[in-house]
Amino acid sequence: MDEITAGLAKAVELILALDPAVVEITARSLAIAITSTTIAAGIAVPIGGLIHFHNFRGKRAVVNLIQTLYSLPTVTVGLVVFLLLSRSGPFGSLGLLFTPAGMVVGQTVLISPIMIGLTIAALSGVGPAVRDSALSLGASRFQAIQTIMGEAKAAMMAAVLLGFGRALSEVGVAMMIGGNIRGHTRVLTTAIALETSRGEIELSMALGIILVSISLLVNLLVNRVQGNWWT
Numbered sequence: 001m002d003e004i005t006a007g008l009a010k011a012v013e014l015i016l017a018l019d020p021a022v023v024e025i026t027a028r029s030l031a032i033a034i035t036s037t038t039i040a041a042g043i044a045v046p047i048g049g050l051i052h053f054h055n056f057r058g059k060r061a062v063v064n065l066i067q068t069l070y071s072l073p074t075v076t077v078g079l080v081v082f083l084l085l086s087r088s089g090p091f092g093s094l095g096l097l098f099t100p101a102g103m104v105v106g107q108t109v110l111i112s113p114i115m116i117g118l119t120i121a122a123l124s125g126v127g128p129a130v131r132d133s134a135l136s137l138g139a140s141r142f143q144a145i146q147t148i149m150g151e152a153k154a155a156m157m158a159a160v161l162l163g164f165g166r167a168l169s170e171v172g173v174a175m176m177i178g179g180n181i182r183g184h185t186r187v188l189t190t191a192i193a194l195e196t197s198r199g200e201i202e203l204s205m206a207l208g209i210i211l212v213s214i215s216l217l218v219n220l221l222v223n224r225v226q227g228n229w230w231t
Helices: 001-016 021-052 059-073 074-085 099-122 128-136 139-151 153-169 174-178 189-195 202-226
Strands: none
Touching: 001 074, 001 202, 021 059, 021 099, 021 153, 021 189, 021 202, 059 099, 074 099, 074 174, 099 128, 099 153, 099 174, 128 139, 153 202, 174 189, 189 202
């Protein structure tokens, strides 16, 4: 117990002292997760909107497939992206394997289905009365869609935040695509795994505290935009 307490005290000391290794790993983790989330949002929100606002054969099956991908293991995504980006893969010439850019690709693939599904759910939560009211007031179909998306804005923002949280906390894609290279592709999750295996408990705890703190902040923001603050 004393060792854990001492380790925790040292971890807090590393954070407060802005230890260069801690700052570097945290900054890289945030940069990769934010970039992945931004790209995924640009892809997922329009696709989610298209699926919701259009009726087509097999729509239910498509939605079920997207929801199934919510729980897709990160190592499976990592394996698929690894094969695509490897030297013998179709995109091997881009040289993205074991780079931050490759990690962005992997995280984007991982969180896009989640954000698509949550976007569809957010839009489905807006009652038909909103659309009918807009049309009855003379709005065009496009304007009615804009009105519905405006009503679902908070839930859609929550979907983006949840995607960010998923990207930040995953380890499979980061390890397999990034390679956990010091000073280049090492992020919070892979650094925690490595430093723990090496017995560097203080650094692992410091990084863990930061990761949990960011996750808590994301959760608070999700509740805030959904109007559930402190409830």
